[in-house]
Every structure is written in C-alpha cells, then in structure tokens.
Amino acid sequence: MSxxxxxxxxxxxxxxxxxxxxxxxxxxxxxxxxxxxxxxxALFALSRSSWLLDRSxxxxxxxxPPVVLLLGxxxxxxxxxxxxxxxxxxxxDDTVALVQRIAILExxxxxxxxxxxxxxxT
Amino acid sequence: xxxxxxLLVIVPALNEAGAIAGVVESIHxxxxxxxxxxxxxxxxxxxxxxxxxxxxxxxxxxRHLGLGGCVQTGYKLAYELGFDYVVRVDGDGQHDARDxxxxxxxxxxxxxxxxxxxxxxxxNGQRTTPMRGIGIALFRLLLRVVLGKPVHDPTSGFVGVxxxxxxxFSRTFPLEYPEIEALVVLQRRRFRFEEVPCRMHPRRTGRxxxxxxxxxxxxxxxxxGIVVNVLKYDARSNRPPENV
Numbered sequence: 001m002s003x004x005x006x007x008x009x010x011x012x013x014x015x016x017x018x019x020x021x022x023x024x025x026x027x028x029x030x031x032x033x034x035x036x037x038x039x040x041x042a043l044f045a046l047s048r049s050s051w052l053l054d055r056s057x058x059x060x061x062x063x064x065p066p067v068v069l070l071l072g073x074x075x076x077x078x079x080x081x082x083x084x085x086x087x088x089x090x091x092x093d094d095t096v097a098l099v100q101r102i103a104i105l106e107x108x109x110x111x112x113x114x115x116x117x118x119x120x121x122t
Numbered sequence: 123x124x125x126x127x128x129l130l131v132i133v134p135a136l137n138e139a140g141a142i143a144g145v146v147e148s149i150h151x152x153x154x155x156x157x158x159x160x161x162x163x164x165x166x167x168x169x170x171x172x173x174x175x176x177x178x179x180x181x182x183x184x185r186h187l188g189l190g191g192c193v194q195t196g197y198k199l200a201y202e203l204g205f206d207y208v209v210r211v212d213g214d215g216q217h218d219a220r221d222x223x224x225x226x227x228x229x230x231x232x233x234x235x236x237x238x239x240x241x242x243x244x245x246n247g248q249r250t251t252p253m254r255g256i257g258i259a260l261f262r263l264l265l266r267v268v269l270g271k272p273v274h275d276p277t278s279g280f281v282g283v284x285x286x287x288x289x290x291f292s293r294t295f296p297l298e299y300p301e302i303e304a305l306v307v308l309q310r311r312r313f314r315f316e317e318v319p320c321r322m323h324p325r326r327t328g329r330x331x332x333x334x335x336x337x338x339x340x341x342x343x344x345x346x347g348i349v350v351n352v353l354k355y356d357a358r359s360n361r362p363p364e365n366v
Contacts, residue, residue: 095185096187096191096297099183099184099185099187099191100183100187100191100194100195100198102184103161103181103182103183103184103195104181104195104198104199104202106181106182106184107179107180107181107199111179
C-alpha cells in the first residue's frame with residue numbers, strides 16, 4: 001500500500017508541476033488550470049495522509065483504503081472532463097456565430113464594392 | 123440583391139459543382155425576379171464559381187459548419203436584409219423549383235410560420251430507401267405525439283418560412299440535422315406549420331451523408347434534440363410569451 005501511495009504522491013507532484021509549467025508557457029490559460037491544480041493537491045493530500053484515507057474508507061464502507069484514492073481520482077477527472085465539455089460546447093457556439101458573422105460581413109463588403117453602399121430601405 | 127424584398131430562395135451547398143448551376147438556373151426560370159442566395163459551406167470544388175456564373179448571390183463560409191450552421195447563415199442574412207419570406211432549396215437538385223411558388227403561396231395565404239414541401243402528403247408514389255423509410259416512420263410517430271398533429275415528411279429540407287420564424291431561426295437553429303428539431307422549436311413557441319405536396323428527384327450528384335453508422339448517430343442525435351427542445355421550452359412555459 002505504501003508503495004502505491006508513494007507512486008500517487010509522485011504522480012500528483014508531477015501533475016502539479018506540468019500544469020504550472022503549462023501555465024507559464026501559456027499552453028493552458030490560468031483560469032482553466034485551477035481545476036487541475038486543485039485535483040493534484042487533493043490527490044497529494046489523500047496519498048500522504050493515511051488518517052484521511054482510512055477515515056474516508058470507513059465512512060464509505062470500503063475495505064481497501066487505496067480504492068478511495070482511485071474512486072476520488074475517477075470523480076475528479078470525470079468532473080474535469082465534464083467541465084471541459086461545457087467549455088468546448090461554448091467555444092463551438094462562439095465559433096459558429098463568428099464564422100457566420102464573418103461570412104455575412106464579407107457578403108456585405110463584396111456587395112458594397114460591386115453595387116455601392118446599400119441604402120437604408122433596402 | 124436589389125429585387126423584391128418579399129421572397130428569397132436560399133440554397134445551402136457543399137461540393138455541389140455537378141448540380142448547383144442547374145438548381146440556380148431552374149429557380150431563375152421559374153421565378154425570374156426572385157433573388158437566389160447560395161450559402162457555400164466551404165466547398166473545395168467549383169460550387170461558388172458555378173453558382174455565381176448561374177446568377178446567384180453567394181455567401182461563402184470560411185469554415186465548414188454543417189447543414190444547420192449553413193442554413194442559419196442564410197436565415198440571418200435574409201432577416202438582416204428585410205425579407206419577409208424565405209424558401210430553402212437543397213443544392214443537390216432533389217427539389218423541383220416548380221414547387222417553390224406553391225410553398226410561397228401557402229406561406230402568404232395561410233399565415234403559417236413554416237410550410238414544408240412534402241413528398242408524402244399525398245400518395246404521389248414518392249419513394250425513399252427502406253432504412254430512411256423506417257426512420258421517417260419512427261419520427262412521424264414521435265412527432266405526432268410531440269407536435270400534436272401529423273407531419274408526413276419531417277425530414278424534408280424543402281421548407282419555406284415567414285419573417286417571424288426567420289427571426290426565431292436567426293437566433294436559435296440546430297447545427298446538425300436541423301429539419302426535425304426546427305419543427306419542435308417552432309411548435310413549442312405555438313407557431314403553425316403546414317405541408318404542401320411536392321416532387322422529389324434523385325440527387326444529381328454526390329451521395330447522402332446519412333448512411334451506415336451515421337444513420338444510427340443521426341437517429342440518436344435527432345431523438346436527443348427533440349427531447350432537449352421539449353424540456354427546454356416546457357421549462358419556459360410558465361414565463362410570459364416572447365415578443366416574436
């Protein structure tokens with residue numbers, strides 16, 4: 001068990017550092033890194049505190065405390081992926097609206113070049 | 123586009139170089155004074171050039187958006203330009219331009235917000251593939267419950283809308299497979315739609331995108347879209363009606 005906890009501690013530190021470096025290199029925006037940083041800190045705290053892990057396992061009626069760790073990980077990543085899906089959906093809507101606006105503006109510009117500015121009543 | 127402000131024909135098109143010129147010319151032959159707007163969904167062939175050459179105005183999307191995004195661009199522009207009625211005709215040559223006046227006349231006379239050119243409203247011998255037939259039958263059954271009235275051809279892309287529906291569709295329009303969801307959007311707003319019989323030809327070029335596994339995706343996507351729209355608009359039913 002201690003080897004597993006040591007491994008997850010190392011993974012959590014690695015995740016924390018990768019996220020930090022990614023923010024520094026502008027590969028991920030700071031506001032979107034918050035979820036990942038919280039997840040890595042929570043993972044580290046759970047792996048380093050056997051008291052917390054045991055209490056959580058007892059509370060959830062789980063015989064093997066490391067299972068709590070995996071369960072926690074699963075839900076954290078599930079939440080993060082869901083959050084990412086929300087962001088992607090929003091971005092998709094924005095992209096569609098922008099592409100449509102560009103096409104319509106380009107149409108108006110081409111029309112103005114071809115026929116002169118459109119009068120108000122047309 | 124300086125003709126009548128009353129009617130605009132929009133033609134969504136993606137790589138329809140083999141059919142687009144014929145489609146535009148047939149519309150001009152039938153309705154010489156009605157402007158035709160081709161919305162090009164980022165084609166990689168000569169669709170744009172051929173459409174322009176045939177006498178259509180063209181809006182070119184800089185990125186591929188899919189059918190719904192493409193059609194909505196036409197609706198947005200038509201609304202901005204002040205058109206009262208818009209008829210959508212597919213760019214693959216399946217729809218017969220001779221049916222456009224019938225759709226337009228029904229829109230004007232009935233005051234319906236949407237008129238669907240239907241293959242099946244009369245038993246006129248129109249055929250479709252068995253799989254598509256099963257899908258249409260399933261949607262008919264479901265829509266009869268959701269809409270409270272029968273729809274003979276819910277997947278038809280040959281539709282006309284008035285300015286009120288145009289305003290709604292400028293703001294809200296399904297991005298993928300829009301025909302059925304658009305009906306639900308209108309019905310939940312207590313808008314009226316009607317069907318008129320029309321002819322359907324085999325597509326001149328290309329092939330349907332809804333084949334094989336995509337037809338399963340289509341089925342799930344549209345079913346989900348119907349449920350989501352019903353839930354969305356039913357949740358708003360207690361609010362005061364929108365000013366449209």
